[in-house]
Amino acid sequence: MKVEVDLRKCQDHGQCVYAAPHLFALDDEGRLSLRSEATDVYVADVAEESAEELYEAAEVCPLQAVTVHE
Amino acid sequence: MTVTTAGPASATEDLLPFRDPGFRADPYPYYARLREEHPVYRHPLGLYVVSRYEDIARLIRNPTLSVQRLDFGPAAPIHHTMLGKDAPDHTRLRRITNRWFTPKAVEEWSTVMRASVEAVLDEVEKGDGTLDAADGLSLKCAFDTTCHIFGIEPTEMDTIQRRTYEIGLSLGPGGNDEEARATTEAFGWFAEHIRRLVADKRAHPGEGLIDAFIAAQDEGRMTEEEVVHTIFLFFAVGHLDVKHLINHGIWLMTQRPELFAAYRDEPEARPGIINEILRIDTPESMVVRLTTQDTVIGDTTVPAGEALALLIASANRDPEVFADPDTFDHTRPLAAGQHLAFGSGMHGCAGQVLARAEADIVFSSIVNRFSGVELAGRPAYAHTEFLRTITHLPVRFR
Numbered sequence: 105m106k107v108e109v110d111l112r113k114c115q116d117h118g119q120c121v122y123a124a125p126h127l128f129a130l131d132d133e134g135r136l137s138l139r140s141e142a143t144d145v146y147v148a149d150v151a152e153e154s155a156e157e158l159y160e161a162a163e164v165c166p167l168q169a170v171t172v173h174e
Numbered sequence: 175m176t177v178t179t180a181g182p183a184s185a186t187e188d189l190l191p192f193r194d195p196g197f198r199a200d201p202y203p204y205y206a207r208l209r210e211e212h213p214v215y216r217h218p219l220g221l222y223v224v225s226r227y228e229d230i231a232r233l234i235r236n237p238t239l240s241v242q243r244l245d246f247g248p249a250a251p252i253h254h255t256m257l258g259k260d261a262p263d264h265t266r267l268r269r270i271t272n273r274w275f276t277p278k279a280v281e282e283w284s285t286v287m288r289a290s291v292e293a294v295l296d297e298v299e300k301g302d303g304t305l306d307a308a309d310g311l312s313l314k315c316a317f318d319t320t321c322h323i324f325g326i327e328p329t330e331m332d333t334i335q336r337r338t339y340e341i342g343l344s345l346g347p348g349g350n351d352e353e354a355r356a357t358t359e360a361f362g363w364f365a366e367h368i369r370r371l372v373a374d375k376r377a378h379p380g381e382g383l384i385d386a387f388i389a390a391q392d393e394g395r396m397t398e399e400e401v402v403h404t405i406f407l408f409f410a411v412g413h414l415d416v417k418h419l420i421n422h423g424i425w426l427m428t429q430r431p432e433l434f435a436a437y438r439d440e441p442e443a444r445p446g447i448i449n450e451i452l453r454i455d456t457p458e459s460m461v462v463r464l465t466t467q468d469t470v471i472g473d474t475t476v477p478a479g480e481a482l483a484l485l486i487a488s489a490n491r492d493p494e495v496f497a498d499p500d501t502f503d504h505t506r507p508l509a510a511g512q513h514l515a516f517g518s519g520m521h522g523c524a525g526q527v528l529a530r531a532e533a534d535i536v537f538s539s540i541v542n543r544f545s546g547v548e549l550a551g552r553p554a555y556a557h558t559e560f561l562r563t564i565t566h567l568p569v570r571f572r
Binding site: 116117122123132135163168 | 235236237265268269272278508512518522523524526
């Protein structure tokens, strides 16, 4: 499965970090750390065993910036 | 809030006269001057006021800034809510409520909001088409929805609105003794009212948010004070800011018939219109943080232990980010920058999906049912230095 994060929508609330600490992190400035890897849209493969926390992260994002692709 | 800092203020002239009626009516020219001349301004009250978008967008995400160590003065009970806590307490409280405001949850709350709005507009249509949209529509429907989420009957709406406003008076930096007394009394009223609601829920359990808080308390994840004051917080944010968003949107439609038409004819433009309403007249003007270490803002180094007022309403009018910032333009490119009306970072608004949905339901219902809206009287305002508030909005739907 894949995760897609729309960094144009993301406002660094960090809710995905609490929901899925193995997949998301904040940097020292309080910004989503994967911003260093993409500017507009971040896409990455996610292992099946992380599916549950990934779905929770997508669900709780207040900006609806996280999308899961099966 | 109360600001206690040592040392003299740097400017003798007050560039941000919080209590001045002219400032409260239209603070934007004052903000423009600050951005231009004093982007980090030491206010005579002692706090540092930050007004440029770039600085605010960075600081609002800065994890070294604290809310827990701020002195909220008479609004100190806010420290029992997520608004007044740093990690890890903030994280714990926010996670308990997050699931209640996901897009999926909001779909359910939207059916309640829609039914409430349609019922109000049915009555308007049966009557002469006039309505005080402030209390009769935006407050009523948002309050009905909040109470449904809580799992309670919508009672005490007018008192809750008044008491919330009295607490809001002390959330900005310009409060006086009389306002502090009103705030203390309001917290007392809320604590008593909410303890009654919780006791009633314990006697008659349901499946609402208050039941979830009771369960969290019984499992040791929330204290009783946190339950009481989090319920207060949701009563407050359940109407305060979204009411202004809706009222200001309706007012804009009375001034700009083309906006009414755009909302009706261009569904794809609706999210941009709601964003622009929030940007051009941001419901809460500022967020406040405390520095815990030397913090560099532009040419200024603010030492630890100082209060920072981040003027999000000013950031939203910064011409560096929003071209021609005082003009309403819902077609402005998103790439230029996102407005900061909902804040950002870990304290960013958890209810913004719901707030946007509630506003959309009101605006969509209006444009689908009527052909236009005009003022039926003079609007009345009760703006503070912190909160934009339209108290009366007499309108006529055609």
